[in-house]
Amino acid sequence: MRLINKIGEWFDHRLQLTAPIREAAEHPVPRNTASWFYVFGSAALTVFILQLVTGILLALIYVPSGGEAWSSLQALNHQVTLGWFIRAMHGWGSNFMVAIVLIHMAQVFLFGAHKYPRELTWIVGVFLLLMTLGMAFTGQVMRFDQDAYWGLGIGASIASRVPIIGPAVVKLMLGGPIIAGATLSRFFALHVFVIPGMLIAFVSLHVLMVLKLGINEWPMPGRIVKRATYEAEYHAMTKSEGAPFVPYAIWKDMFFAAFIILAVAACAYYLGPFGPTGQPDPTIIQTAPKPDYFFLWLYALLSLLPPSLETPFLLICPPLVIIGLILLPFLSGEGEKSWRRRPIAVVSVRSVESAHERLERRSSARPIHTWHNRPRAAGCARVSGQAVSQLPLNRRYWGTKGASSG
Amino acid sequence: MTTKPVIAPSTENTLSRRGFFMKLGILFNGLAAMVVAVPIVRFLLSSVARGQENGYLSWVSLGDVTNFPEGETRMTTFRNPFVMPTDGKTVNTACWVRRISGNQFQVFAINCAHLGCPVHWFPQSGLFMCPCHGGAYYRDGARASGPPERGLFEYPYKIEDGVLTINAGQLPTPGDPVASLSAEKPPCA
Numbered sequence: 281m282r283l284i285n286k287i288g289e290w291f292d293h294r295l296q297l298t299a300p301i302r303e304a305a306e307h308p309v310p311r312n313t314a315s316w317f318y319v320f321g322s323a324a325l326t327v328f329i330l331q332l333v334t335g336i337l338l339a340l341i342y343v344p345s346g347g348e349a350w351s352s353l354q355a356l357n358h359q360v361t362l363g364w365f366i367r368a369m370h371g372w373g374s375n376f377m378v379a380i381v382l383i384h385m386a387q388v389f390l391f392g393a394h395k396y397p398r399e400l401t402w403i404v405g406v407f408l409l410l411m412t413l414g415m416a417f418t419g420q421v422m423r424f425d426q427d428a429y430w431g432l433g434i435g436a437s438i439a440s441r442v443p444i445i446g447p448a449v450v451k452l453m454l455g456g457p458i459i460a461g462a463t464l465s466r467f468f469a470l471h472v473f474v475i476p477g478m479l480i481a482f483v484s485l486h487v488l489m490v491l492k493l494g495i496n497e498w499p500m501p502g503r504i505v506k507r508a509t510y511e512a513e514y515h516a517m518t519k520s521e522g523a524p525f526v527p528y529a530i531w532k533d534m535f536f537a538a539f540i541i542l543a544v545a546a547c548a549y550y551l552g553p554f555g556p557t558g559q560p561d562p563t564i565i566q567t568a569p570k571p572d573y574f575f576l577w578l579y580a581l582l583s584l585l586p587p588s589l590e591t592p593f594l595l596i597c598p599p600l601v602i603i604g605l606i607l608l609p610f611l612s613g614e615g616e617k618s619w620r621r622r623p624i625a626v627v628s629v630r631s632v633e634s635a636h637e638r639l640e641r642r643s644s645a646r647p648i649h650t651w652h653n654r655p656r657a658a659g660c661a662r663v664s665g666q667a668v669s670q671l672p673l674n675r676r677y678w679g680t681k682g683a684s685s686g
Numbered sequence: 687m688t689t690k691p692v693i694a695p696s697t698e699n700t701l702s703r704r705g706f707f708m709k710l711g712i713l714f715n716g717l718a719a720m721v722v723a724v725p726i727v728r729f730l731l732s733s734v735a736r737g738q739e740n741g742y743l744s745w746v747s748l749g750d751v752t753n754f755p756e757g758e759t760r761m762t763t764f765r766n767p768f769v770m771p772t773d774g775k776t777v778n779t780a781c782w783v784r785r786i787s788g789n790q791f792q793v794f795a796i797n798c799a800h801l802g803c804p805v806h807w808f809p810q811s812g813l814f815m816c817p818c819h820g821g822a823y824y825r826d827g828a829r830a831s832g833p834p835e836r837g838l839f840e841y842p843y844k845i846e847d848g849v850l851t852i853n854a855g856q857l858p859t860p861g862d863p864v865a866s867l868s869a870e871k872p873p874c875a
């Protein structure tokens with residue numbers, strides 16, 4: 281024991297990290313924030329770490345080459361011990377990550393945590409959401425199958441509509457004139473180096489600000505945020521009725537983190553990995569490409585818009601939404617925090633949610649064309665025969681459910 | 687007797703020796719950054735630069751014209767002329783060939799003019815249809831219905847010694863149709 285202490289002291293004398301870590305762990309938080317509503321941020325971080333670990337494991341086998349990516353995924357699914365499980369964890373982890381980040385965002389918004397002085401924490405969070413979606417899209421490309429191939433075509437078609445620079449953007453995105461090996465390589469660089477590096481930096485900033493500014497107190501109707509007085513009130517509150525984050529609040533985060541990891545593992549085990557569907561061979565056109573669930577709403581929306589509205593919608597709406605989210609803490613930086621006194625906030629979250637849900641349902645309903653319901657030209661291609669039939673029944677690609685409801 | 691160097695008291699207006707060297711250091715690093723930035727940017731944009739003025743396009747053979755019966759529309763494939771070693775099967779490209787009569791052809795890109803999904807030809811109904819969002823086109827490629835804003839992308843073709851060749855090599859997209867079917871034509875021309 282004395283030896284361990286001595287080694288510890290030796291390191292601390294050089295690193296001097298014990299004091300700041302203890303200070304961060306024991307910083308006082310308002311007692312009412314030790315709530316199950318406050319666990320989504322740490323859950324998002326947990327899933328992100330899980331993604332880093334499973335992603336590195338997949339990179340041990342995966343080959344980011346247009347000619348070999350698909351077969352290296354087959355090797356992961358069928359040849360490498362538990363390769364299918366690591367793939368499934370990574371795929372389900374990405375679904376969980378997008379969902380948890382969105383829930384975290386909605387909770388933070390409804391609890392007024394974006395208001396003074398946490399505006400920058402919110403803005404960094406908006407960028408984290410965009411990066412998470414970027415990871416989801418580039419990750420779908422890593423599964424270099426038919427869906428990934430035609431999904432890139434959809435991305436290129438959207439990018440091409442940008443006035444003047446559209447064609448150049450497409451060639452920059454594809455790394456050449458067509459979707460090919462260079463396209464996969466650059467999406468690999470984005471998915472594995474660029475976006476994760478940015479995510480790590482931004483997550484660190486985000487967490488640092490939560491520590492520096494303190495966690496948002498439980499919003500009480502009638503307790504108004506004012507720039508002049510908020511910080512003094514907050515400090516008085518944490519001083520008089522605060523409790524140390526460790527162990528008072530952290531145990532709920534820990535329980536939820538473990539629950540989420542187990543949930544990802546359970547989905548991975550029982551529902552299996554995503555694809556890959558058919559080979560990325562553009563001459564096999566018997567396919568009905570469909571994006572992963574986080575982009576299904578957009579896919580559905582694109583079939584409902586009138587042709588003349590589509591380009592303006594695609595090019596104007598996303599930047600407007602992003603600018604709106606960034607400006608939000610400046611537009612409503614003070615005032616009521618409680619959702620009980622913020623009907624517009626509640627209605628907007630509720631409408632986004634129900635619009636999303638309806639579009640998601642639309643995407644499997646195939647609204648426009650009826651020829652699609654004929655005996656499964658499309659469905660067969662979606663579940664590429666050989667790849668899936670080799671998996672045990674309980675681990676087959678689950679996404680076929682939508683095909684039969686067509 | 688030697689005079690000792692006196693360090694001039696730095697005021698706001700005078701440049702100290704250290705300050706001067708720091709500015710020189712920044713300038714020197716700026717120069718180094720520029721020297722490195724030029725090749726980096728040129729490397730990054732190489733795929734864009736190559737594509738200027740249709741640098742990716744060339745004439746590709748689709749085979750003997752006799753492979754395409756008159757009055758029919760058939761799918762055929764060709765290898766994209768621009769190939770990289772890691773491309774695998776992605777350089778194989780499909781297209782629809784419609785032989786109207788004699789040496790009169792129409793060669794359509796496989797990609798829907800909406801979002802690039804592969805369109806299918808249905809001879810029974812005489813329509814091209816897209817599995818993604820339900821875009822439909824007439825047999826001459828003109829838009830029939832659905833979300834596409836225009837007709838199918840069309841490759842320029844020529845016939846040399848009885849061989850059908852098309853000018854291809856680039857993914858056609860709504861913003862960059864390469865070789866395009868100009869306007870919507872009346873149905874079933």
